[in-house]
Amino acid sequence: MAAANERNERLKVIVVGAGLGGCAAALAMHHAGFEVVVYEKIKRFLRLGDSLGLGENALRLLQRWGLHDQLIKIGNKSENMQIRRWQDGKILAVQPLMDMAGYIGHRGDYHDAFLQRVRECGIPIHMGHKVVQFDENKPSIILEDGREIEADVIIGADGIKSLARELVLGFHDAPKSSGYACFRAYFKGEPLKSVPECQSLIQKDCVNIWIGEDKHLVQNTLRDGEEFNWIITHKDTADIKESWFQPGDMDEVRRLVADLDRTIASAVEVTESCLDWKICYRDPLPTWVSRSHKIALLGDSCHAHLPTSAQGASQATESAAVLAVCLKLAGKDNIPLATRVYEKLRFDRVRQSQLNGEDVRDRWHNILKKVNADQEIDPDDVKIKNRWLYPYDAEADTYARWDEMSKIVREELASGNIRPLFDPKTGPVRNLVEYDAFGRPKSSQRNIAIDPPAPQVVVNS
Ligand SMILES: Cc1cc2nc3c(=O)[nH]c(=O)nc-3n(C[C@H](O)[C@H](O)[C@H](O)COP(=O)(O)OP(=O)(O)OC[C@H]3O[C@@H](n4cnc5c(N)ncnc54)[C@H](O)[C@@H]3O)c2cc1C
Structure with missing residues (x-):
């Protein structure tokens, strides 16, 4: 089936944005044999952000595109993480790190590895563009200097403040407050060596989470204590300025940790500075594709995740894989079929991955309200339930479901009646597809070639 639909002519793809999502898209398109070129507005990337998780679901795809060992080296080497009580650090649950975020490393280091691989593949990245x-009809992009560049399909991987999203929706999709914000700090671990209370956290790679009423703190120690990161999520409805760079008020942070377990509070208190991220929220979009069907959104531009989902970059990688396979199967003359199948194949899984992040945040923030200090908590009630996401093979699933979904889309395109993905009043337009423990859609009877469920764990020796 695939061979019959593949064309010899090379499809030309423009990717807007060279974040992790844009790089993954570029690699997936290159891997599929397309001509791909990336345009990025930043002139030079710095090591931005802090901890970011990459799950096995993303690594499986990235490995096929030539990126694997360099990513594993970046990630946290701890086998387990501990979920603890805010006030005293009592361990409430222990869970393999792989069940939570997969490999947690510095976002800037992962980004660097992605960019390097894109360059190794000879894919042009035009920085400062x-x-x-x-x-949307040609389709083409117009740059600040007035130049116009055409392609067969354009991918808007331009992040949470996406311009491509405005084109697709026809309006500015303003962020809403999620009711929470994060204070985040990432720094060299050296100053912590003179803080006696936090010594157990800086000897080797480890991840701990302290949960309290309406707040939680994630701590990540990397490179055997050389680098240290904490992220405090707390109630905040003050304003909804969406920024990765807003400085945080350390006096407010110190007030927040006044009743926190001293092991970690002592490390927070000596931290010099932090960032204040308002966690913004958007309803799922009714579509990820322009009316011409030739511009498709990918990554944070259409499916940003809460930090507690730990899947933002991984889901962007899956989207890249699915879109590349759809374009390959539909062929150069059938871009509308490809982009519309892509959004339909992706929506349910992405939505459930986003909801996972809300679920765990709400369980963490509420559980201690329901129990007395001396009452035991069922560890399952505080565990992160991400494992089902990891065994999934986005490429295999796309091949398996192509016939079924492309039939629906062909009918929609013929009638001109494209069903929206989501209606803010009623929710998802179709019932969400459920996934089994192997990451397979439960409704699909097909035999999808997916690896066994247990993800690979790298243990510190
Ligand atoms: C500075 C920063 C720090 C982050 N830190 C973390 C973190 O610590 N932990 C975490 O889990 N997630 C973090 N994220 C989010 C995470 O990187 C994303 O969820 C995930 O990688 C998917 O990203 P994306 O490529 O879709 O979007 P982004 O990473 O936002 O990339 C979008 C890219 O598009 C470019 N762009 C935007 N508009 C245009 C335009 N008009 N023309 C050309 N280029 C354009 C942007 O400059 C950017 O490079 C961060 C994102 C950013 C931008």
Whole structure:
């Protein structure tokens, strides 16, 4: 089936944005044999952000595109993480790190590895090239200097403040407050060596989470204590400025940790500075594809995740794989079929991955309200339930479900009646597809070639 639909002519793809999502898209398109070029508005990337998780679901795809061992080296080497009580650090549950976020490393280091691989593949990245407009029919992008560049399909991987999303939706999709914000700090572990209370946290790689009423703290120690990161999520409805760079008020942070277990509070208190991220929220979009069907969104531009989902970059990678396979199967003359199948194949899984993040945040923030200090908590009630996400093979699933989904889409395209993915009043337009423990859609009877469920764990020797 695939061979019959593949074309010899090379499809030309423009990717807007060279974040992790844009790089994954570039690699997936290159792997599929397409001509791909990336436009990025930033002139030079710095080591930005802090901890970011990459799950086995993403690594499986990235490995096929030539990126694996370099990513594993970046990730945290701890086998387990501990979920603890806010006030005293009592361990409430122990869980393999692989069940939570997969490999947690510095976002900037992962980004660097992604960019390097894109360059090794000979994919041009035009840095310092801001896209200011799209022509969805040609389709083309228009750069700040007025130049216009055409392609067969354009991928808007331009992040949470996406311009491509405005084109697709036809309006500015303003962020809403999620009711929470994060204070985040990532720094060299050296100053912590003179803080006696936190010594157990800086000897080797480890991850701990302290949960309290309406707040939690994630701590990540990397490179055997050389680097240290804490992220405090807390109630905040003050404003909804969406920024990765807003400085945080350390006095407010110190007030927040006044009743926190001293092991970690002592490390927070000596931290010099932090960032204040308002966690913004958007309803799921009714579509990820422009009316011409030739511009498709990918990554944070259409499916940003809460930090507690630990899947933002991994789901962007899956989306890249699915879109590449769809374009390959549909062929150069059938881009609308490809992009519309892509959004339909992706929506349910992405939505459930986003909801996972809300579920765990709400369980962590509420459980201690329901019990007395001396009452035992069932560890299952505080565990992160991400494991089902990891065995999934996005490419195999796309091949397996292509016939079924492309039939639906062909009918929709013929009638001109494209069903929206989501209606803010009623929710998902179809019932969400459920996935089994192997990451397979439960409704699908097909035999999808998916690896066994247990993800690989790298243990510190
Ligand atoms: C600075 C920063 C720090 C982050 N830190 C963390 C973190 O610590 N932990 C975590 O889990 N997640 C973090 N994230 C989010 C995480 O990187 C994403 O969820 C995930 O990688 C998917 O990203 P993306 O490529 O879809 O979007 P992004 O990473 O936002 O990338 C979008 C890219 O598009 C570019 N762009 C935007 N508009 C245009 C335009 N008009 N023309 C050309 N280029 C454009 C941007 O400059 C950017 O490079 C961070 C994101 C950013 C931008």
